[in-house]
Amino acid sequence: MRLADISAVMAIEHAVFPTPWKASAYEYEITSNRLASYQVLTQQQSDRPSQLIGYAGYWLISGEAHVSTIAIDLAWRGKGLGELLFISILDLACADAAHLVTLEVRKSNSTAQTLYRKYRFQAVGERPRYYEKREDALLMTIEPLDDDFRVFLRGMRRDLFQRLGQKKEGSSSYK
């Protein structure tokens, strides 16, 4: 993620999250927070400017990667792109030598939980009234990020790329 991406990130952020982060929070994350790493997913059609369709990030703290956010534009959901972004976060966490990945997710957010469980995350606890002092968070982690997990991740990436390749039929590409 670059500073120039933030306005497109904010459009998705406001459409997706009940308590969106401010643009200044993203500015801080990408310019000043050395523990933070943020990715964007862009879609390119040959004759048009690229379009930002998702983003995700994490903080690396004492060997633990804490996923701070992940979102896909509503119009682009259900095509494997959230999974693509999540794999890229997990890849980076492995490259950063993280030994675990952790995140909070709303108890009601079964879509995101299904994605995380697909990647072997398990619910390990709860944070009561974590969201807007109302809704509980589920704490989910994957541990350890060992060779077995890396092999699993490689297989999942290969399968996903195959599915994406079949779907796009040369009309778009994702970065």
Ligand SMILES: CC(C)(COP(=O)(O)OP(=O)(O)OC[C@H]1O[C@@H](n2cnc3c(N)ncnc32)[C@H](O)[C@@H]1OP(=O)(O)O)[C@@H](O)C(=O)NCCC(=O)NCCS
């Ligand atoms: C979570 C999110 C990033 C998933 O993105 P997406 O591009 O729609 O998801 P994908 O198409 O890549 O699907 C990947 C997996 O997610 C799960 N999933 C996706 N949509 C789902 C749905 N409607 N119901 C249940 N599971 C679903 C499935 O496990 C799916 O794998 P499958 O295709 O093999 O079944 C997206 O829903 C989103 O941006 N949500 C709002 C923001 C948010 O909740 N972020 C998480 C904060 S903790």
